Structures are given as structure tokens and as C-alpha cells.
Amino acid sequence: MRRPLVCGNWKMNMTCAKSVNLVNELLETLDRGVLADVVVAPPFTALRSVSTLLEYEKATIALAAQNVHWKVRGAFTGEVSPEMLTDLNVAYAIVGHSERRHVFGETDEMINKRLLGARAASIVPILCVGETLADRDAGRTQDVVRGQLFDALDEVESISGEELVIAYEPVWAIGTGRAAHPEEANDVIRHLRALVGSRYTPEAARTTRILYGGSVTPGNALDIFREPDVDGALVGGASLDPAQFSAIVAAAANA
Numbered sequence: 020m021r022r023p024l025v026c027g028n029w030k031m032n033m034t035c036a037k038s039v040n041l042v043n044e045l046l047e048t049l050d051r052g053v054l055a056d057v058v059v060a061p062p063f064t065a066l067r068s069v070s071t072l073l074e075y076e077k078a079t080i081a082l083a084a085q086n087v088h089w090k091v092r093g094a095f096t097g098e099v100s101p102e103m104l105t106d107l108n109v110a111y112a113i114v115g116h117s118e119r120r121h122v123f124g125e126t127d128e129m130i131n132k133r134l135l136g137a138r139a140a141s142i143v144p145i146l147c148v149g150e151t152l153a154d155r156d157a158g159r160t161q162d163v164v165r166g167q168l169f170d171a172l173d174e175v176e177s178i179s180g181e182e183l184v185i186a187y188e189p190v191w192a193i194g195t196g197r198a199a200h201p202e203e204a205n206d207v208i209r210h211l212r213a214l215v216g217s218r219y220t221p222e223a224a225r226t227t228r229i230l231y232g233g234s235v236t237p238g239n240a241l242d243i244f245r246e247p248d249v250d251g252a253l254v255g256g257a258s259l260d261p262a263q264f265s266a267i268v269a270a271a272a273n274a
């Protein structure tokens with residue numbers, strides 16, 4: 020049985036003080052005994068404060084970074100290294116988010132390096148893959164996600180279920196209010212799971228958590244999580260509202 024995982028991706032929102040408020044509200048609204056892994060990805064500037072708060076509260080919420088560089092240190096203005104993140108108890112790093120790919124031009128090669136850098140520091144990558152509307156209309160969804168997955172996993176010789184999280188995020192569903200139909204999301208996620216199995220082992224396919232992301236709300240979460248291959252969600256907009264995010268986490272645990 021794969022344990023559900025819900026990650027809130029705050030994107031470029033929340034000052035430090037607002038981040039701390041949001042986590043405090045989350046700690047009040049989240050059911051502590053909930054049977055799901057809960058992760059938040061604040062902006063880099065708030066990681067330190069949120070990390071300290073989570074430690075102080077002995078909270079079970081884990082911390083993710085929204086990106087990670089592959090080198091330990093060096094002349095890379097504007098980047099943040101895996102070592103800087105582990106120093107703040109960051110356990111996960113989102114890599115290959117569609118906004119990084121499409122707004123900032125990150126290539127599959129760069130995403131592969133980021134993923135390798137995270138793994139080398141024992142940070143679990145949350146690897147995002149997903150097709151654009153044009154890809155989808157042209158019937159290329161499965162090919163696109165296969166290419167993104169295998170390029171990102173270049174030089175990764177083996178994986179176990181604890182070492183990687185994949186998020187299927189159709190670009191046309193992100194921030195649009197138009198989530199994928201649960202069955203459509205499940206079809207792509209089943210395909211991704213089979214690809215993990217073909218490249219690694221049946222055990223890796225069985226244990227790797229694959230999330231759905233794109234306009235997840237408390238209203239559609241349960242239907243999405245009831246699909247057999249969907250193991251949770253990467254949540255953008257709704258993760259900025261503690262009540263909505265907690266409701267999505269509860270749906271993941273109860274699906």
C-alpha cells in the first residue's frame with residue numbers, strides 16, 4: 020500500500036511572516052493523526068522560518084524546496100544548493116515544474132542534473148512531468164511524459180519507493196480551474212507507473228508514489244484520489260488556504 024502524499028506548492032507567494040502564519044493555521048486545521056504525508060514548499064526566503072517552526076512544534080509536516088541546483092556550491096548566482104537545503108531540514112525538492120520548463124526555459128538535461136543533485140544529498144525529488152494543450156490535442160501526451168520521465172532519470176540506475184516522487188501535471192490544468200478528468204489523470208499515471216516498472220523493477224513501480232497536480236480543490240480531490248494509481252496531489256492555489264489544503268489532505272487519507 021502506498022501512503023498518500025499531498026504537497027502544497029506555494030510558488031512565489033507568501034512573505035516570511037505570512038508563511039509562518041499559514042503553517043500555524045495549518046497546524047490547527049490539519050488532523051495530526053492523518054494517514055497521509057503532508058509536505059509544504061514555501062518560497063526559499065521562508066524556508067528557514069518555516070523549518071524552525073516545524074521543528075519547534077514537532078510537526079509531521081515535511082519541507083520541500085521549489086527547486087534545487089546540482090552543485091554543492093560555486094559561482095551560480097541566484098541558485099540554491101542541495102547542501103543549503105539539507106541544512107534547513109528540507110526533505111523534498113520539486114524539479115521540472117512546468118513553470119520552470121515553460122516560463123524559465125529549463126531543459127530536460129537541466130532537470131536531470133537537478134534531480135541527480137537532489138538525490139546525491141538524499142533530498143527526494145518531486146519530479147513534475149506533463150503535456151501542453153497542443154501536445155494533448157495532437158495525441159502526444161504519453162510520448163511527452165515518457166520523454167520527460169526518462170530524460171530526467173538519465174543515469175539513475177535504480178530507485179526505491181522512498182527515493183522519488185513523480186507528479187503528473189498537465190500544463191493546461193495548472194492554475195486554470197480546469198482539472199484533468201480523474202480517469203484521464205489515472206490513465207497517464209498508470210502509464211508512468213508502467214514506465215517506471217519497465218525501466219527499473221516491478222517493485223519500484225509498485226512503491227513509487229505518483230501524484231496528480233493541476234487545479235486540485237476540496238471539491239474534486241476525492242474523485243481524483245479514488246483512482247487506483249493516483250497517490251496524492253501537488254497543490255498550488257488551494258494550498259495557500261489552510262482550510263482548503265487540510266480538506267485535500269483529509270480526502271487523500273480517506274480515499
Ligand code: PGA
Pocket residue numbers: 028188192193194195196232233234235253254255256257
Ligand atoms: P494549481 O497548481 O493547483 O494552482 O493548479 C498546481 C501546481 O502548479 O503544482
